[in-house]
Amino acid sequence: xxxxxxxxxxxxxxxxxxxxxxxxxxxxxxxxxxxxxxxxxxxxxxxxxxxxxxxxxxxxxxxxxxxxxxxxxxxxxxxxxxxxxxxxxxxxxxxxxxxxxxxxxxxxxxxxxxxxxxxxxxxxxxxxxxxxxxxxxxxxxxxxxxxxxxxxxxxxxxxxxxxxxxxxxxxxxxxxxxxxxxxxxxxxxxxxxxxxxxxxxxxxxxxxxxxxxxxxxxxxxxxxxxxxxxxxxxxxxxxxxxxxxxxxxxxxxxxxxxxxxxxxxxxxxxxxxxxxxxxxxxxxxxxxxxxxxxxxxxxxxxxxxxxxxxxxxxxxxxxxxxxxxxxxxxxxxxxxxxxxxxxxxxxxxxxxxxxxxxxxxxxxxxxxxxxxxx
Amino acid sequence: xxxxxxxxxxxxxxxxxxxxxxxxxxxxxxxxxxxxxxxxxxxxxxxxxxxxxxxxxxxxxxxxxxxxxxxxxxxxxxxxxxxxxxxxxxxxxxxxxxxxxxxxxxxxxxxxxxxxxxxxxxxxxxxxxxxxxxxxxxxxxxxxxxxxxxxxxxxxxxxxxxxxxxxxxxxxxxxxxxxxxxxxxxxxxxxxxxxxxxxxxxxxxxxxxxxxxxxxxxxxxxxxxxxxxxxxxxxxxxxxxxxxxxxxxxxxxxx
Numbered sequence: 001x002x003x004x005x006x007x008x009x010x011x012x013x014x015x016x017x018x019x020x021x022x023x024x025x026x027x028x029x030x031x032x033x034x035x036x037x038x039x040x041x042x043x044x045x046x047x048x049x050x051x052x053x054x055x056x057x058x059x060x061x062x063x064x065x066x067x068x069x070x071x072x073x074x075x076x077x078x079x080x081x082x083x084x085x086x087x088x089x090x091x092x093x094x095x096x097x098x099x100x101x102x103x104x105x106x107x108x109x110x111x112x113x114x115x116x117x118x119x120x121x122x123x124x125x126x127x128x129x130x131x132x133x134x135x136x137x138x139x140x141x142x143x144x145x146x147x148x149x150x151x152x153x154x155x156x157x158x159x160x161x162x163x164x165x166x167x168x169x170x171x172x173x174x175x176x177x178x179x180x181x182x183x184x185x186x187x188x189x190x191x192x193x194x195x196x197x198x199x200x201x202x203x204x205x206x207x208x209x210x211x212x213x214x215x216x217x218x219x220x221x222x223x224x225x226x227x228x229x230x231x232x233x234x235x236x237x238x239x240x241x242x243x244x245x246x247x248x249x250x251x252x253x254x255x256x257x258x259x260x261x262x263x264x265x266x267x268x269x270x271x272x273x274x275x276x277x278x279x280x281x282x283x284x285x286x287x288x289x290x291x292x293x294x295x296x297x298x299x300x301x302x303x304x305x306x307x308x309x310x311x312x313x314x315x316x317x318x319x320x321x322x323x324x325x326x327x328x329x330x331x332x333x334x335x336x337x338x339x340x341x342x343x344x345x346x347x348x349x350x351x352x353x354x355x356x357x358x359x360x361x362x363x364x365x366x367x368x369x370x371x372x373x374x
Numbered sequence: 375x376x377x378x379x380x381x382x383x384x385x386x387x388x389x390x391x392x393x394x395x396x397x398x399x400x401x402x403x404x405x406x407x408x409x410x411x412x413x414x415x416x417x418x419x420x421x422x423x424x425x426x427x428x429x430x431x432x433x434x435x436x437x438x439x440x441x442x443x444x445x446x447x448x449x450x451x452x453x454x455x456x457x458x459x460x461x462x463x464x465x466x467x468x469x470x471x472x473x474x475x476x477x478x479x480x481x482x483x484x485x486x487x488x489x490x491x492x493x494x495x496x497x498x499x500x501x502x503x504x505x506x507x508x509x510x511x512x513x514x515x516x517x518x519x520x521x522x523x524x525x526x527x528x529x530x531x532x533x534x535x536x537x538x539x540x541x542x543x544x545x546x547x548x549x550x551x552x553x554x555x556x557x558x559x560x561x562x563x564x565x566x567x568x569x570x571x572x573x574x575x576x577x578x579x580x581x582x583x584x585x586x587x588x589x590x591x592x593x594x595x596x597x598x599x600x601x602x603x604x605x606x607x608x609x610x611x612x613x614x615x616x617x618x619x620x621x622x623x624x625x626x627x628x629x
Contacts, residue, residue, distance in 0.1 A: 167482050171468045177435050177461040178486035225473045225518040
């Protein structure tokens with residue numbers, strides 16, 4: 001395997017593993033907990049390395065996971081005091097944990113080999129060179145092992161507990177009344193998130209990992225209204241971001257983690273603009289169609305009301321219609337044109353007259369309205 | 375005004391509450407409540423805002439911690455009787471933007487019988503579909519839940535309670551924000567459940583409709599004011615004690 005293939009595979013596996021739990025974090029409105037956890041693992045990592053006497057992967061991971069759980073617990077304890085609210089509690093806990101980590105590094109563990117840059121920005125560039133060696137045998141790149149195991153853990157857990165996660169996210173009270181413990185499920189999800197963050201930060205660093213958890217899931221949320229599609233979609237979007245980001249970084253010779261997250265952000269932007277249902281463009285288009293339809297309704301209703309009355313002639317003159325319905329001459333002409341294209345009106349000699357088809361349309365319109373009010 | 379029930383009322387009480395006190399940070403929202411809800415009744419819990427109506431329901435279900443007292447459902451703790459109890463929370467208590475459809479929400483009613491890990495299969499989906507059908511919602515089975523009207527959302531919630539196939543149902547303000555047709559459909563359902571020997575307890579706040587819809591009533595204002603058959607309990611005097619004098623004077627004609 002070439003070094004490039006290892007990097008690309010590591011990126012894909014890492015992005016997919018991160019994106020999966022992201023779905024539930026988005027739906028539970030706890031996206032920023034990822035940020036808190038990814039920063040707060042630093043002291044746990046340092047402490048683990050110090051205990052092991054070297055940058056031992058497993059001890060570091062256990063320490064970091066413990067720190068992550070501690071962070072979640074502290075944030076929630078702080079929220080329960082009701083003296084600080086949700087996001088503020090995170091804003092207080094995680095910088096404190098991170099600061100503790102930096103003090104530990106500089107003051108006590110300066111002799112432990114710790115690459116701060118790698119912790120903050122990841123070192124996916126070197127993933128081909130860090131080998132997993134077991135009793136003298138080279139088992140291949142360590143990052144591939146870590147990310148594969150991570151992805152396996154996440155797929156297994158989320159598949160097994162899909163129903164439990166769904167019900168306790170949608171309706172925690174019903175979940176509890178049916179005998180599922182939403183509290184237990186919450187902590188399981190937090191444990192999963194902690195393990196994911198710890199595993200992924202070696203590749204993309206503590207700062208960018210939050211983007212891989214949140215952005216693909218947020219993108220998928222814009223594209224579908226089915227939970228299962230949102231989960232699978234977020235993993236696919238994560239994988240695409242990893243591939244695109246890798247090529248972006250190669251092309252402009254820059255950070256690969258940065259490239260992956262930039263691509264994820266670009267995908268989100270595209271979905272926000274062009275999602276068929278929820279995208280801004282589709283929304284704008286629907287709004288314009290609605291406005292046109294409403295203008296058409298106004299016009300035919302106005303003509304219908306004054307039909308066969310004494311002022312029918314003056315009310316149906318081109319000039320009067322614009323003034324009465326608050327339209328500019330341009331708008332008035334466009335709407336009249338649209339109505340006449342649909343055969344609802346004919347206009348001649350400066351006056352607009354309803355056709356039989358137009359009358360029929362108005363009658364249906366007023367019946368529809370009455371039904372909708374009820 | 376009370377229709378005699380078609381079924382003889384079970385001697386056992388569906389719900390027995392003794393000395394129940396619930397407090398939020400040392401503030402009692404329910405104070406020393408004693409009551410019993412007979413099996414096979416359609417019971418309304420009525421009281422002013424902040425009277426603790428929803429809290430009483432949640433305490434009976436074991437969803438909020440009790441500061442004091444005991445709750446029994448058919449003679450045992452609610453923990454043991456979980457499978458006999460169906461719950462319809464307030465419609466506003468969930469996020470209707472959640473990415474799912476009506477059928478899926480109703481299928482959640484089967485999760486309790488499935489237990490941990492096991493997935494709903496064809497049989498569960500079919501039961502959910504039947505319940506939707508019964509609530510007149512079959513055509514909306516695959517509609518995204520945010521695109522349902524308030525009344526339709528409430529029917530989905532009731533269909534979900536139906537598939538729980540419980541003996542005792544708790545419903546928190548099912549009539550809030552629904553159209554007249556849904557209200558009629560809900561009341562039909564409630565009476566149908568009662569006539570099949572089920573017990574239904576409903577948090578209700580409309581005094582005008584209460585005597586027409588329910589045969590039993592619990593009047594609550596932090597403490598229990600009165601409870602018993604509608605005809606003898608829903609009196610002007612008791613309502614005045616629940617809501618304060620003056621407020622309930624207009625009730626004379628009804629009770």
